Amino acid sequence: MPTESLAAVLEAPIDDDTAFTDGRPVSVEEVQVADPTGEEVLVEIEATSLCHTDVGFARGHFDTPYPLVLGHEGAGVVREVGDQVAELDPGDHVVLGRIACGRCSQCRAGHSNLCSRRVPANESGRLRTGTVPFSRDGDPVHHCLGVSSFTEYTLVTEDVAIPVTDDLPMDRACLLGCGVFTGFGAVENTAGVRIGDSVAIFGVGGVGLNGVQAARICEADPIIAVDMVPEKLDLAREMGATHTIDASDGDPVDAIREIFPEGVDYAFEMTGHSGVITQGLDAVGSKGKSSSSAFRRSGRSRSTSTCTGCCSARRRSVGRCRGRTTSRWRSRSSLTSWPTGRSRSTRS
Known part of the structure; x- marks a missing residue:
């Protein structure tokens, strides 16, 4: 059964300097979050941060469908997992970030910045599985960069959820997702x-x-x-x-x-x-x-x-002439070696 959640919904962009002034063009709405299936994970967001890219979405700088739930830097707790999720369980603490899938031909060739699953998903406002994760009164509400962290609950694919130690403060962990x-x-x-x-x-x-x-x-x-x-x-x-x-x-x-x-x-x-x-x-x-x-x-x-x-x-x-980020984290597994990371082998 879908999960009810309050979310910051961007109805449509405004191409001027009033973005996030007096709440424009974002409103807090109740949305329904789809149940996780396959490799999808339902995460309760504990902390999120604001990136200038979010302002860019509010000003219509990117090709994406609207309305959408903003935010792409988040941290939270896994609440439910799909039947194909291999390395996460309910209760795990995770950081959400725009990480490459690690499995497509571009990722396998070492060009994770050109991940062939991430780019189409971002432009369509869907998850890499094709799921539109949010709805409102039966109408679709789209995803933002595979994360959508300006919400109480979000649905993501397992490959963007990086497990971290439980003692890492969430208000700091969320900063890892983009800027770090x-x-x-x-x-x-x-x-x-x-x-x-x-x-x-x-x-x-x-x-x-x-x-x-x-x-x-x-x-x-x-x-x-x-x-x-x-x-x-x-x-x-x-x-x-x-x-x-x-x-x-x-x-x-x-x-x-x-x-x-x-x-x-x-x-x-x-x-x-x-x-x-x-x-x-x-x-x-x-x-x-x-x-x-x-x-x-x-x-x-x-x-x-x-x-x-x-x-x-x-x-x-x-990197690309369009100036996209070229951080080249090969996959979520490459981040578990960080001091804050937690590999599967360390789990009790």
């Missing part, structure tokens, strides 16, 4: 930063700060953080940045070249702005790599001149 996985994954997985590599990170919000932490853990040096908000730059210092640059004071590329004249080994663009993507390419050395790890609105693409400049200088741009 994306920022950390871009540095460690996509780029493979090593000891002594020079790194510049453009944009030190939730994603960029986790990129800074990852660079510190990888023992990169220097680690240069670029932003226009002094408070964010202060946090970047606390998290491991060796240098900070206020981009509002002048050209950050010139400032980076003053610190590291030959250009850095890796530049990570964490804002989704095309101009910053160009700055990232200009900041790397002749054999450097630039990575974009932020969502950009549908229909926007990197300019041809930017790509041409990248290739002519022997620089390499890592």
Whole structure:
């Protein structure tokens, strides 16, 4: 029998700056959550966080059907499982994130950022199983990025539910689902930063700060953080940045070249702005790599001149020209080795 749940429903986008002002265009509604079947899992959400991508959905920046239940960073407790779920049981604590399936041809080839099950599901507002997980008075309410965490209960596929230890606070665990996985994954997985590599990170919000932490853990040096908000730059210092640059004071590329004249080994663009993507390419050395790890609105693409400049200088741009996240977590199993993770073999 479907589960009743209160959810933040986005009825239709508004393409202006009033998103989330006085509640617009989101309303709290009662929805029905479908029972889990097959590889699906019903999760009671204990904590969720807000990502700028949610604002993008509210402003109509992405191709997706409406209405939908927002949110793609969540943590909660498994309440019911489908008959094909292999590694989760009711009562398990999980983090929900946009993780690749790990089984399709793209994932098996190592291109998990191009997961052939995730992309069509995201664009259709359905789960990877084809299920529309929510309904309201018999009408469908669609999913958001495979998670939909702005609700009391959500339905997800097992492969996006990562088991974590029961003592991890939910209000912190939910942050893992997007910002941590994306920022950390871009540095460690996509780029493979090593000891002594020079790194510049453009944009030190939730994603960029986790990129800074990852660079510190990888023992990169220097680690240069670029932003226009002094408070964010202060946090970047606390998290491991060796240098900070206020981009509002002048050209950050010139400032980076003053610190590291030959250009850095890796530049990570964490804002989704095309101009910053160009700055990232200009900041790397002749054999450097630039990575974009932020969502950009549908229909926007990197300019041809930017790509041409990248290739002519022997620089390499890592990831898709659309600027999608390229964290390359191969599957949910690759995350259970984290200190907060819990593999199946450790279960009692």
